[in-house]
Amino acid sequence: MARIISIALVWLLTTATAAATTLDDYLPKDVTYNPDISTPKEVLGYEVGEWHVRPEQLVRYMEVLSEESDRFSFEITGYTHERRPLVLVTVTTPENHQNIDELRDAHIALSDPNRKGDPDNAPLVLYMGYSIHGDEPSGSNSALLYAYYLAAAQGDKIERVLQDTIILLDPSYNPDGLARFAQWANQHKSQNLVSDTQHREHVQPMPRGRVNHYWFDLNRDWLLLQHPESRARIANFQKWKPNVLTDFHEMGTDSTFFFQPGIPSRKNPNTPDENVKLTQTLAEGHAAALDEQGRLYFTEEAFDDFYVGKGSTYPDVQGAIGILFEQASSRGHAQDSINGVLEFPFTIQNQFTTSLTSMYGAHANKRWFNDYQQRFYDNALAAADKAGFKGYLIGDSTDPARVNEMLNVLSQHGIKAYALTDTIKIDGKTYPANESYYVPLAQEQYVLIRAIFMDQQSFKDNTFYDVSAWTFPHAFNVNFDKFDGWSIKTADTPWQKPATQQVELVQNAYAYAFEWHNYFSPRTLNRLLQAGVHVRQANQEFTAKTADGDYTFTPGTVVVTRAYQEHDWADVQAKLAEIATDNQVKVHAITSGLTPRGMDLGSRNLSPVKPVNVMMLVGTDANMYEAGEAWYYLDRHVGIPVSMVDTDRLNRSDLSRYTHIIMVDGRYSNLNKHSADMLRSWVNNGGVIIGQQGGAKWLSQHDILGAKFVDDKTFREAFKQEDLSYGDMDDFYGERRLAGAIFEVQLDTTHPLAFGYPRASLPVFKDSTNAMVVPEAPFVTVAKYSEKEPLLAGFTAKPNREVLADKAAIVAHRKGSGRVIAFADDMNFRAFFYGSAKLLSNAIFLAPEVRPTLSDEENAEAAAAEAAEAAHAH
Numbered sequence: 096m097a098r099i100i101s102i103a104l105v106w107l108l109t110t111a112t113a114a115a116t117t118l119d120d121y122l123p124k125d126v127t128y129n130p131d132i133s134t135p136k137e138v139l140g141y142e143v144g145e146w147h148v149r150p151e152q153l154v155r156y157m158e159v160l161s162e163e164s165d166r167f168s169f170e171i172t173g174y175t176h177e178r179r180p181l182v183l184v185t186v187t188t189p190e191n192h193q194n195i196d197e198l199r200d201a202h203i204a205l206s207d208p209n210r211k212g213d214p215d216n217a218p219l220v221l222y223m224g225y226s227i228h229g230d231e232p233s234g235s236n237s238a239l240l241y242a243y244y245l246a247a248a249q250g251d252k253i254e255r256v257l258q259d260t261i262i263l264l265d266p267s268y269n270p271d272g273l274a275r276f277a278q279w280a281n282q283h284k285s286q287n288l289v290s291d292t293q294h295r296e297h298v299q300p301m302p303r304g305r306v307n308h309y310w311f312d313l314n315r316d317w318l319l320l321q322h323p324e325s326r327a328r329i330a331n332f333q334k335w336k337p338n339v340l341t342d343f344h345e346m347g348t349d350s351t352f353f354f355q356p357g358i359p360s361r362k363n364p365n366t367p368d369e370n371v372k373l374t375q376t377l378a379e380g381h382a383a384a385l386d387e388q389g390r391l392y393f394t395e396e397a398f399d400d401f402y403v404g405k406g407s408t409y410p411d412v413q414g415a416i417g418i419l420f421e422q423a424s425s426r427g428h429a430q431d432s433i434n435g436v437l438e439f440p441f442t443i444q445n446q447f448t449t450s451l452t453s454m455y456g457a458h459a460n461k462r463w464f465n466d467y468q469q470r471f472y473d474n475a476l477a478a479a480d481k482a483g484f485k486g487y488l489i490g491d492s493t494d495p496a497r498v499n500e501m502l503n504v505l506s507q508h509g510i511k512a513y514a515l516t517d518t519i520k521i522d523g524k525t526y527p528a529n530e531s532y533y534v535p536l537a538q539e540q541y542v543l544i545r546a547i548f549m550d551q552q553s554f555k556d557n558t559f560y561d562v563s564a565w566t567f568p569h570a571f572n573v574n575f576d577k578f579d580g581w582s583i584k585t586a587d588t589p590w591q592k593p594a595t596q597q598v599e600l601v602q603n604a605y606a607y608a609f610e611w612h613n614y615f616s617p618r619t620l621n622r623l624l625q626a627g628v629h630v631r632q633a634n635q636e637f638t639a640k641t642a643d644g645d646y647t648f649t650p651g652t653v654v655v656t657r658a659y660q661e662h663d664w665a666d667v668q669a670k671l672a673e674i675a676t677d678n679q680v681k682v683h684a685i686t687s688g689l690t691p692r693g694m695d696l697g698s699r700n701l702s703p704v705k706p707v708n709v710m711m712l713v714g715t716d717a718n719m720y721e722a723g724e725a726w727y728y729l730d731r732h733v734g735i736p737v738s739m740v741d742t743d744r745l746n747r748s749d750l751s752r753y754t755h756i757i758m759v760d761g762r763y764s765n766l767n768k769h770s771a772d773m774l775r776s777w778v779n780n781g782g783v784i785i786g787q788q789g790g791a792k793w794l795s796q797h798d799i800l801g802a803k804f805v806d807d808k809t810f811r812e813a814f815k816q817e818d819l820s821y822g823d824m825d826d827f828y829g830e831r832r833l834a835g836a837i838f839e840v841q842l843d844t845t846h847p848l849a850f851g852y853p854r855a856s857l858p859v860f861k862d863s864t865n866a867m868v869v870p871e872a873p874f875v876t877v878a879k880y881s882e883k884e885p886l887l888a889g890f891t892a893k894p895n896r897e898v899l900a901d902k903a904a905i906v907a908h909r910k911g912s913g914r915v916i917a918f919a920d921d922m923n924f925r926a927f928f929y930g931s932a933k934l935l936s937n938a939i940f941l942a943p944e945v946r947p948t949l950s951d952e953e954n955a956e957a958a959a960a961e962a963a964e965a966a967h968a969h
Contacts (some may be wrong), residue, residue, distance in 0.1 A: 116142055121240050121444060123451070125250070132247035133159050135239045143239050144440030146284070147232055147277040147428075150179050150270035156239060157184050157266060164246040165189040166257060173327030176308035179270040181327045186245045186262040188254075191218070198261060199335060205469040206336045206414055206539060208476040214465035221457060222337040223450060224265040224328070227314045227344070227406060229272020230304030232280075233422050233439070234343030237446035238266035244451070256458045263335060268406075269306075269313050269324060276304025280427045288429040290436045292348070296427040301715050302723070309730075310723025311926070314342075318404030318547070318565065319927040320504050321727075332410075333509050338464040339377075339416045339457045342406035343446050345424035349433045351391035352445050353398065353421035354381050355407065361399030365546045366411040367474075369467060373416050373460070380456035381449050390445060391434075397421075402561040403546045412542045414471035416457075416464070420449055472539055479536040484579040487548055488519060490531030491573040493853040496614035496679065497929050501571040502532060502590045504927075505547070510540045513585035521576045533578065533585050548575070550837075550888035562835030562862070564889025569837045569858035572930025598675040600668055601642040601684035606696055607671055608639070608683050611651030611851035614732075614929060615678040617936035620653050621734045622674045624706045628667055629659045631701045634847060634944045637693030642684040645691055651850030651941065654685070654701060707735065707939055710753040712790075714741035717761035721787065724923045725759055728932055735939070745770050750777045755939055758790030760921065771797040779911030783942040785935070788865050791917035795867075800917050801875070801949040802867040802906040805898065810864050813894035835862045836889030838920075840878040840904045847944035848877045848907055848916070848937045858887055859904065859931045860924035864895060866902035867919055874947040874954070877905035905934070907945045914942045 118134055121143065135143050138156050161169035166186050173181040191198055202220050204212035223241065225234035242264060245253075267273050276299070283296035291297075302310045307322060316325040332340070346353065356374045378394060385392050398419055400408045407419035422442045424430075429438045457464055489512070491498055502512050512532040519526045534544060550566045568575035600607065609616060611632075623630050631654045638647045660667050675682045688696035709729065713722045722739075729735040737757075740748055742765040750756070750773060778784050778799060786794045794800035814831055838861045842849040857878070869876055882901040891899075907916040916938045923932040947954050 116145065116440065118142065118240075118243075120440070121447060122244065126248045126253060127250060128247040129249055132163050132243065135243060143236055144438075144443050147280045147439075148236050148239060149277045150267055150274050153235060153238065153266050154180055154182050157182055157242060157264075160184075160242055160246045165192070166246060168192060168195075172331055173323050175271045175324055176322070177271045177274075179274065181270070181324060182266060183331055184242065184264040184266070186257070186264055187218075187260065188257045191258070191261070195261075202261070203336055205465055206472045208473050208539065212469050214462055214469055217465050219260045219458060219461045219464060220263065220335050220337040221260060221454060222263045222265065222332065222335070222340040223453070224268050224341055224406065225343045225446075226273060227268035227342065228305040228312070229269045229274070230276040230299060230426065231343075231345035231422075231424060232273060232276060232304075233345055233424070233442035233446045234420075235267045235273055236439075237343070237443045237450060238264065240443070240447045241450045242266065252455070256454060259461055260454075260458055261335070262454070263331065263337065265328065265331075268328065271308045272304045272306055272313075275302070279304065284428050288438075290429040290431045292431050294427075297430050301713070301719055303719070306719065306723065309727040310719050311727070312720060314344075314405050315402075315561070315925055316404065317406055317409040318508075319925055320507055321926040326507060329507055333507070336413070336468070337410070337415055338468055339418065339453060340406065340410040341418050341420065341450065341453055343420045343450075344422070345442070346421040348424055348426060348430050348437055350421070350423040351393060351434070352385065352423065353393055353419070354378055354449060355398070355400070355419050356395055357398040357400050357419065358395060361401055363401050363403055363408060363412065363546065364551070365403070365542050365549075366400065366408075367471065370411050370416060373464065373467060374418065376460060377416070377418065377453060377456045380452040384448050384452050385445070388444075388448065399561070401563070402565065403543070404565060405561065412546050413540070414468040418453060420446060422446055471542075475539070475541040476537060479538075479541045482536050484536070484577040485583075486533055486535040486537075486578050487544075487575055488515075488521065488526050488531060488533055488578050489568055489573050489575045490515075490526050491853060492527050492530040493612045494614055495530065497571045498530075498532070498573055499593065500614070500929055501567055501573060503592055504567070505534070506590060506592070508540060508543060508547075510534065510544055510547075511538055511589035513589055515583070515585055517584040519578070519580075519583070521578065524574050524576060526574070532590060533583055552886060552888060552890065562889065564835065564837045564887075566837060566888045569887055570860070570928045570930060572858060595676065596679065598672050598680070598682055600672045600682060602668065603664070604642065604684035605687055606654050606656040606685040607668075608648055608652050608654045608685055609675065609680045610649055611653065612649065612853060613678070613680050614933060616653065616680055616851065617933065617940060618733045619674055619678045619680045620704065620940060621707075622677075623655065623671065624704065625734070626670050626674070627661060628655060628670060629661065630655055630704050632704050632940065633694070634700050634702065635694060637690050639683075639685045639690045639696070640687045642686060646683055647692075648683075649850070650847070653704070654696065656696060659703075702943065704940060705754070707754045708738070708752060709735050709755045709757065709939065710738040710740055710750075711757040711759070712742050712745065712761075712763070713739045714743060714765070716742040716763045716765050718759055718789070721759040721921050724921065724926055725757055725787075725935065727926050728923045728935060732932070733936055742766055746773065750774075750782065753782065755783045755785060755942070758784065758786045758793060760788035761790060761793075763789070763793045766793070771799070775799050778913035778915060781912040783914045783916065783939070785916045785918075785938045787918045787921055788863060791867075791919065792865070794915060794917060799910065800906070800915050801872070801908055801910070802870050802903060802917060804919075805864070805866045805868060805902060807864075810895060810898055813898050814892070830892045831895070833861060833864050833891050833895055835860070836891045837861070837887045838885045838891075838899070839881045839887050840885075841881055842878045843876070846877045846907075847941040848905065848934065850937060850941060851933060856881070857931060859920050859922070860928050861891075861920050862924075863920075864899070865919040866899050866904065867906055867917065869901070869903045870906060870949065872908070872947065872949045872951060875906055875908040875949065876903050877907050879903055907938075907942075909945060909948045914945045916942065916945070
């Protein structure tokens with residue numbers, strides 16, 4: 096029956112010319128259109144595809160349709176970083192709008208195993224979303240056509256759909272990126288379209304329109320929720336629990352058109368096989384319509400559905416069907432391809448066609464989609480009973496900030512966690528009451544919970560388009576264990592975001608101190624510096640007298656003394672209380688500079704902290720994503736303004752303005768010998784240079800970093816190359832690739848760069864084989880990959896793991912008067928590796944405590960001089 100219906104969909108659509116320029120060229124002819132509904136041209140002043148729509152035009156058109164059509168309800172659900180509105184249009188019949196809350200409740204009942212939902216009478220819910228990559232604009236431009244069709248189309252077919260369906264139209268997943276690309280493409284458009292692939296219109300500068308304001312790929316943030324666009328979208332998703340979510344993309348210009356299902360062996364193991372059958376049913380409708388138009392397309396040959404943080408996969412583990420569409424991109428208005436000139440209207444037509452087939456195909460199988468969703472959640476609850484354990488324990492008493500940040504993300508996904516009311520011990524780990532949490536499996540989001548906590552290491556198919564691991568407790572560096580005890584005592588209500596607690600200071604203390612283990616301690620320190628407060632930081636442990644008795648402070652503790660303040664002490668106390676409250680950092684009042692144990696507060700080991708000026712090299716040479724992550728972390732989580740300088744301007748820049756320079760992953764081919772000489776001289780004169788991945792490699796290659804990277808030959812020779820056939824080639828290179836896994840490093844917790852870390856073992860994200868040979872010089876290796884088994888989650892072939900084991904992951908040393916710090920990995924992957932991100936703050940604020948050079952003789956002389964100075968002081 097589904098096949099017959101899908102073939103019938105062909106008649107809904109008519110063949111479009113390769114260069115559609117009028118609305119009639121796009122629209123199916125089997126319905127009539129309400130003349131009272133404004134066309135896109137009547138509002139925008141041009142035909143769809145003639146220019147690239149800007150986000151404000153898209154929003155305005157949705158507003159106009161909502162004013163003209165009683166099928167439409169318009170709302171703003173949030174704002175981007177650049178304060179562009181995030182729009183959601185709800186489309187259904189006027190009668191349905193009158194009781195929309197009741198209809199939503201009837202649909203939500205399908206996903207609640209404790210309620211008896213009605214698949215026959217509950218409405219179908221479709222989330223139609225477009226262009227999460229801003230420079231893949233055919234999606235958002237086709238949303239203009241789809242919105243017009245929904246508002247203006249008249250006839251039995253569309254009326255039946257609207258009676259049974261709630262359509263959530265999200266015309267732009269990424270308005271900031273779309274705005275950036277629309278501006279670029281439009282400003283380079285000629286009256287006579289230039290299709291030359293080398294034409295400037297088709298070659299975007301950095302940052303490209305693909306990314307959001309902070310240069311993040313939002314299609315990797317559905318699960319991580321680090322950005323307002325994602326948080327608003329997931330709030331809508333969880334509010335409605337749609338049956339289908341569409342995700343319209345573009346790919347290389349020489350391709351054709353792709354729709355799912357993708358490669359069968361690369362779906363997430365938590366996705367039911369029936370999900371693929373439903374996807375195939377919709378695919379038949381797409382194929383039939385595209386066949387009628389004579390369009391080329393393909394399925395099942397590309398694009399995996401493994402990472403559940405992408406738009407096409409996130410719905411799959413929640414009883415819905417996520418569908419990825421990939422259209423060959425004109426990346427402008429027209430571009431040459433192996434298939435001829437690809438024009439923008441042609442790309443829009445394919446996205447509009449499959450928008451309609453998605454809607455009509457889902458409606459034709461409404462009962463199946465609703466029934467599947469209900470069975471998905473019923474089966475999930477049953478699977479929870481057979482999982483072999485009852486839930487997960489999570490916690491880290493050293494830092495409630497990281498724990499709360501993780502729980503906040505889980506809560507937005509509808510996952511409940513409950514505070515422990517009794518302390519529990521498992522496998523040598525203690526989960527203290529009121530500081531630890533229990534995530535029971537027996538809840539509606541069981542499948543998503545298993546996906547989030549998944550630490551799988553072996554796979555049938557080892558080729559990954561994206562990452563192979565994203566285990567949340569590892570990313571946030573919190574303890575976690577499976578719990579299978581007979582009983583557990585928890586709070587009655589699930590975790591909710593805690594209210595801000597006012598920090599009250601004991602007045603007129605001798606000094607105040609806060610420890611470094613809180614995730615937001617660096618931001619607290621930086622804001623104090625920006626306010627002109629004199630602060631000092633401890634490089635060793637000490638016990639001080641406080642208003643609450645003797646307290647032992649860990650290395651890295653920040654102390655605000657009454658001494659040396661340039662502002663009135665009362666003003667300093669007020670500012671400290673304000674900043675500590677904003678960051679929820681606990682402040683201790685110290686009553687005396689004379690301590691019971693360890694250094695006194697006048698010790699040279701409690702050094703003043705100076706304000707920092709940070710520069711980061713960016714541009715075509717630097718990895719855009721990694722640069723964006725560092726920018727985001729320092730800007731949003733630490734409050735440091737970052738000067739971003741393109742590599743082709745470095746040689747003309749005044750480096751004396753900066754205390755720190757960051758080089759993230761990249762090739763840095765624009766830098767020459769003069770660049771290296773400049774940076775080397777700057778470091779020797781006291782600068783701190785921080786390299787990550789390719790940036791660290793560049794520093795090594797130019798004799799600034801005193802550590803060598805393991806060469807490619809070592810990894811290559813670790814794999815056997817005998818007895819291989821031609822057909823083994825893809826698998827062979829796929830196995831050698833480290834596509835994104837979680838590794839364990841062992842920190843030297845006595846090293847200043849590891850201050851504030853609760854444990855020696857630290858999970859880090861690894862997406863390359865970058866690793867450093869452990870330097871011969873002592874005291875410069877901060878962290879090494881675990882010797883026995885460094886892999887914690889995800890896929891990495893055994894030969895790669897064996898080479899990486901016990902290699903250096905973090906190296907730091909003095910060079911002249913400056914410091915060089917190298918990370919083999921991205922410490923702030925996608926902004927959600929909270930556990931390792933603070934290492935970048937440590938590299939900034941604690942760099943002065945990095946004392947060893949690469950010369951044992953120099954270190955010995957420095958140690959002797961320091962001892963003599965200390966003796967002289969007595």
